[in-house]
Amino acid sequence: KNEVEQSPQNLTAQEGEFITINCSYSVGISALHWLQQHPGGGIVSLFMLSSGKKKHGRLIATINIQEKHSSLHITASHPRDSAVYICAVPSGGSNYKLTFGKGTLLTVNP
Amino acid sequence: SQTIHQWPATLVQPVGSPLSLECTVEGTSNPNLYWYRQAAGRGLQLLFYSVGIGQISSEVPQNLSASRPQDRQFILSSKKLLLSDSGFYLCAWSVRGVGLGEQYFGPGTRLTVT
Numbered sequence: 363k364n365e366v367e368q369s370p371q372n373l374t375a376q377e378g379e380f381i382t383i384n385c386s387y388s389v390g391i392s393a394l395h396w397l398q399q400h401p402g403g404g405i406v407s408l409f410m411l412s413s414g415k416k417k418h419g420r421l422i423a424t425i426n427i428q429e430k431h432s433s434l435h436i437t438a439s440h441p442r443d444s445a446v447y448i449c450a451v452p453s454g455g456s457n458y459k460l461t462f463g464k465g466t467l468l469t470v471n472p
Numbered sequence: 473s474q475t476i477h478q479w480p481a482t483l484v485q486p487v488g489s490p491l492s493l494e495c496t497v498e499g500t501s502n503p504n505l506y507w508y509r510q511a512a513g514r515g516l517q518l519l520f521y522s523v524g525i526g527q528i529s530s531e532v533p534q535n536l537s538a539s540r541p542q543d544r545q546f547i548l549s550s551k552k553l554l555l556s557d558s559g560f561y562l563c564a565w566s567v568r569g570v571g572l573g574e575q576y577f578g579p580g581t582r583l584t585v586t
Contacts, residue, residue: 393572403510403560405577448516452572458504458523459531460572462516 364389364454368447368463375470381436383466385449392452394432395460396423399446408434408447439470474499478563478578485585491536491550493581495563498544503565505546506575507538510560522546523568558585 365388375381385394393412399405409416409423411432416423420439425432436443446465453459475498485491497503507519518531520538528538535554539547546563563578 395574397577403580403582405562405564405580407574407576410574450516458506458521458529458572459518460516460575464515 364391364451364461366449366451366461366463368449368466370466371464372467373469375439375468377440377470377472379439379470381439381443381468381470383434383447383468385432385434385463387430387432387449387451387461389451389454390427390430394425395450396432396434397448397450397462399448399465401445405448436468439468441470441472444468444470474565474576476563476565476576476578478561478581480581481579482582483584485553485583487555487585488552491548491553491557491583493548493561493563493583495546495548495578496544497546497565500544500565500567502543502568504568505540506564506566507546507548508562508564510562512559516562519548553585555585558583 367386369384393410395410396408397405398408411423411425420437422435446467448465450460450462453461477496505522508516509519510516522528522540525540536550561581564575566573566575
């Protein structure tokens, strides 16, 4: 079974700061997911990546398959980025099951 | 475009009562469908997934069950709720045949069992 560790658990930043959230996993994977959970509970898929880097607006996700590590970066952070960010990886032994990290609670203050 | 609906949005039920949560997807055909639960302070836990009508796989032994009566309809049920069933229930879909492809989540149902 794949184990997922996210860090930090909580992160407070000032508006405009550069944010980095890290995710490490224990078993080799085909792709990693980054999700965003809004304060109301809704979850949005941000990225699914299997190598290199992906960028969407101010969000950048990178993955190092050899090191079993991924990072999510937010440039020029804004209070509306405040949310829980979750990474997820295949559990292993199933084509349909993801193992989720416990999430990083990001608070961006104005 | 694809849309996923869940209802109700919130629910308060007494212990021992039945449960029925419904999820429907619009704008796509033959999706993989998933039910997740997020208990307070814990990560997402996969409860059930389905790759087709009537095909349900259970991931966690519990007093919950799932059914898929139509291609884009997924129902989560219980005959008798337990206090431990409280949590945030999310339905999700992904493209069939892609396995662990990108998943798209519904708005969720917040269930409180009293």
